[in-house]
Amino acid sequence: MNPDDITKWLDVNEAFVENYFLKKAKLTLVNKWLLKNSYKPVTDLQKSRQQILQTKFKTLQTINECSEDSQKFQKRRGSRRELRHCFSLPSSANFLLSDYIQSKVKIPTGFSSQNEFMKRKLKDSNETDFFLEIVKDIAYDLQLSSILKKISVNAEILLSATKVELLKVKKGRLILDDKASDVGGYLAKCVASEKCLRFRPIEMLQLSRVDASIAEEIRENIENMLCMPIKGRDGEVIAVLQAVNKMKLERSNDVLNEGFTQRDEKLLETYAAFCSMAICNAESVGNYEKDYERNKILLEVVHELFEEERILGNLLFKITIKARSLFDCQDCCVFLLDDEQSQNVQEIKFSKIFTVNGPNDGEKFSHKHPFYELGAIAKRSLFIEEDIKIVTEDVNDELLRNIKTPVNSLFCKPILNSESRKLGAIMLLNKHFGTFQEYDEMLFGAYSIFCGLAINNCILYDEISKASAQRTVALEVLSYHTTVPVEEMKEFQAKQIEYDRDEIHRLTFDDFSLSSDQMLKATIDLFHKMEFISHFSMNEETVCRFFLAVRKNYRSIAYHNWRHAFNVCQLMFAIFNNTRLGGNLTMLEKLGLAVACICHDVDHRGTNNAFLSKSDSALAQLYGTSATLEHHHFNQAITILNSKGHNIFSQMSSSDYQTVISMMKDAILATDLGRHMSQRKLWIKDNHITKPDNNTIRSILMTACDIGAITKNWNVQYQAANLVMEEFYEQSKKEKALQIQSMHSINMKKRDELPNLQIGWIDQICLPLYQALSTLDTNFQNLVERVLANRDKWKSLID
Ligand SMILES: [Zn+2]
Known part of the structure; x- marks a missing residue:
């Protein structure tokens, strides 16, 4: 057996190959395959989970090393949650994502009916059945290339032509390639007139001014011809069919081949209507497929850019690499703005430039950088707040006049954050094949938005990290003093x-x-x-x-x-x-x-609390x-x-x-x-007291103790009340300074209002509380009596 035979045998025995691969393939092999097909390699999950756990607990430990007691406290409260968190980490979000965004729609392709020979036979025996067959043939196919091929073959049989060619037309222009040519310009004429042309070219050669060599070619090869436009939904020509040389019928005794007939024209016209539908449908599906692909790419881009990227340099490097492969171009540069407040082009300054081949953390934007001159275009794009697109046809653009870097095509866009603040510019340089198309434009638009958001997040993350570090330092200092x-x-x-x-x-x-x-x-x-x-x-x-x-x-x-x-x-x-x-x-x-x-x-x-709330305190x-x-x-x-x-x-x-x-x-x-x-x-309703539960008793006792100065002897009560007043007075001074309106500041104007305030305080807050307690437990009766005595004293101060 030689390798070719083995390959052939494996091609046929798919089940065997799958089975063998599932049993024998190692992770390294799978990763090789993934890399080759531009997927992200899988990590050994078992190993990586252990590593995550280890690092998680390491951090937990270092946090707590400073305090054994708090370690116990933390372990009790946090360890389970930490564990759960570690185990619920996605195995690999990337693979999950690609699973979710796989299209579930199966587009029918290459529905194959009868072969060419059978079709010819059918045409000879029953023309109506044959016609139905060639309509069905294209109706269930949704792949444009396959439909176009089938139409040519079917038309060839339908017209008994020696050769039929089908050419696509876009915006009134024929799309020619290596295989198809428009000899004599008849197809262009057909597209322009939007009408069917049926003729013997030889008769027209005298009339038209055709190049001698072409005329010779036509004379030799083309006896008769039929050109039929295929029109789309809105009546515009979307393709054109060219049938050449009607075959002589065997049973015909005519020596002269009269060529394509009126009947042929009629038949083809009918078939063309079906062809139009099939082509339009396939084109719509094709466009949807492209849209789907683009959206899928964008979702993957979002995922990649936002995936735990916290270091700005790494993110920008990733952006350039991803853009180069997405847009298939020579390089991608990101220019980071130094100062976004610039009013004119001269004042716009870039701090750094990131390129595919540059270092991960970018390079200083200086005149020594090979792309320094391109920065002028990026500045211009930022200044006019619009994209700058230079395509192959206009490489002599005046913007490129002073630029030594060879430029075939270029596409530059400002990068903005979600609040439309300028962060910098992104530039695609020299597309490998052709020039930047509409598809690239839409993709690049969305790409630059995601870049803006990702960069913004990264900057925010950095700021938050710094603030958090500051807080930690402050806490350390505080903890020392606490x-x-x-x-x-x-x-x-x-x-x-x-x-x-x-x-x-x-x-x-x-x-x-x-x-x-x-x-x-x-x-x-x-x-x-x-x-x-x-x-x-x-x-x-x-x-x-x-x-x-x-x-x-x-x-x-x-x-x-x-x-x-x-x-x-x-x-x-x-x-x-x-x-x-x-x-x-x-x-x-x-x-x-x-x-x-x-x-x-x-x-x-x-x-x-009212003061803290009104002064908008931390x-x-x-x-x-x-x-x-x-x-x-x-x-x-x-x-x-x-x-x-x-x-x-x-x-x-x-x-x-x-x-x-x-x-x-x-x-x-x-x-x-x-x-x-x-x-x-809840427990004192209409002077009736329901026995509270222990939770409530604990709360009541807290208040009873907190305001307990009211239950003490008069000299204690008097001194305490004055101290409270003093504190209020200090607060009202602060309120005045901050221009905050408050009940207290009005009352504080007169210090001699204290007795009145105290009586109100006793009647509304204190007395009902201690009275209620004494109903529950007579031991509180003494407290009530002292409150009442104090009330009398305050009252006497008013009189
Ligand atoms: Zn207190």
Whole structure:
């Protein structure tokens, strides 16, 4: 067996070949085939997935290396999601895409009916059947080249001509090629007159001025001729048929061949009508096919350009390579604009130029570059904001006068982003065969749009990456200042701090009696007393660092400062110890509430939510306008918890951890008075109180502690109210500076309105809350009484 025989045998046994290939072909072979057929090679999926996982977790690790505690936190929350994300990565989006954009339409080709011999036989036996046959023959075919071939053959049999040729006509002009010629110019005449010509050329030679050699050729070869125009839908000539030399009929005794008859003409005319339909349909299908191909190419281009390309240089290099192969030209250049504000051609400056053979990251656009002169055309295109197209016929264009680079054809387009801002220009240089056609023009138009979007995305990505890096640096700096170094913690632990330990368990505790350090020591002692530290296996040093960090994150403002945080927390402990409602909560609930209390106003800036919203602050942008501050306090608390050596919850079980964090969040958000008021409506209806569930009780207690200064002795209450006022006053000064309208700024004009404000505050917010609590638990009755006493004091200040 020689290779030819084997090839022949394989050609016939397709099933065997397929089977063999499926069993034996290796990935390298498949990739070779893919590359050869200009597809993207496949990567070893198994291997690449592992690599993705490895790199993913590597990043995860490096992020968390800075904090062991936050690593635990992250692992719990993120690891599953990360895993899921890794496994749902597309195996290879490119192949999926090519699968999706494969056309599902099967276009019938080369419907073959009877062969030529059978057709001739049929014509002799039954002319009507024959005619039907040759109509059917072209009616079911949708491939233009095959239809044209069939028409010639069928017409040859129909007319008993020795030769029939079919030529396409476009816009009134004959399309001639190597095989077809218009000897004597009769076809052109037929196209021009749009009428059938039937004649003996020899008789016309005397009349027409035909070149002697051509006349000789005609005399020798053509006895008689029939030219028939085929007209399209709108009556324009789309093709022309030329039949030459009618065959002599065997049974005819005539010596003289009279040539094509009137009947032949009539028959061909009828057939031409069917031919017209077949050609038009095939042309439409052909155009659709071209459209489909173009759209498919564009989809692939979009995919390639947008596929994870984040480095501008790589993207632009890819653009030039892709364009060269798409438009089959010698080179593609991308000129990147330096300054898009230029008003005239001289001022337009390019920073870089990218070419197919240039380096990946482009070259500096300078006069040393071989394509420097072409930049002038790109500048012009940008300046006039239009394409510049130079085709083979007009290469002597004045634009090319000073250009030494040989140019056969050139196509240049501005590149714009989605907001029509100019980014640069893209240029195709020297098409390999012919010149840039309408098809190229449409494809190039769409291509340049995608390039603009891809470049824009790349630039945006770069900006975002930089902003993100800046943020990371800022966070690192912030984190340093948010947390407490070990030495500071040791120093605090070494201090001898004394205070009245009995007082801190009372509901009547004096908010202004302790110093900052005493309050911190008292907080730690309260945590011990509640057995949180032993019960949840907290590390003493971590607890100390955590509270030190929380204190550090309160700002030095009049009211919402570390003292307020401690007072709220102290009242919560007093409620745990002195009431049934508080005592009934679980350990975990109490812990969540206590930590929430100490953190609930952390990083308060002395301005309220309305101010943040009206002044369009970054906080309002970040968290929205509902409970803006409260979200920030919670997030700030989480930031502290996540810092290395600060997570007091790190020894907890996973479920306890999640519960305590979510309870903390609910509790801190509950300190938003707006939320409290809308929630209150649900359990106090027409002075009737329905017993709330534990979630609601926790929220109510948070508010009760937050506004607890109203339940203290008069001197504490008076001092606290004045501090709140002072803070409001500071805010109203800011409001004035920013020209923000606010209720407070009007009220702040007169400081002596404080008693009235306090009475309103007591009547609308405080009293109903404590009264409701005392209905649920009589232990709260003392608080109500003190609120009422304070109300009297305020009232007396008015009178
Ligand atoms: Zn508060």
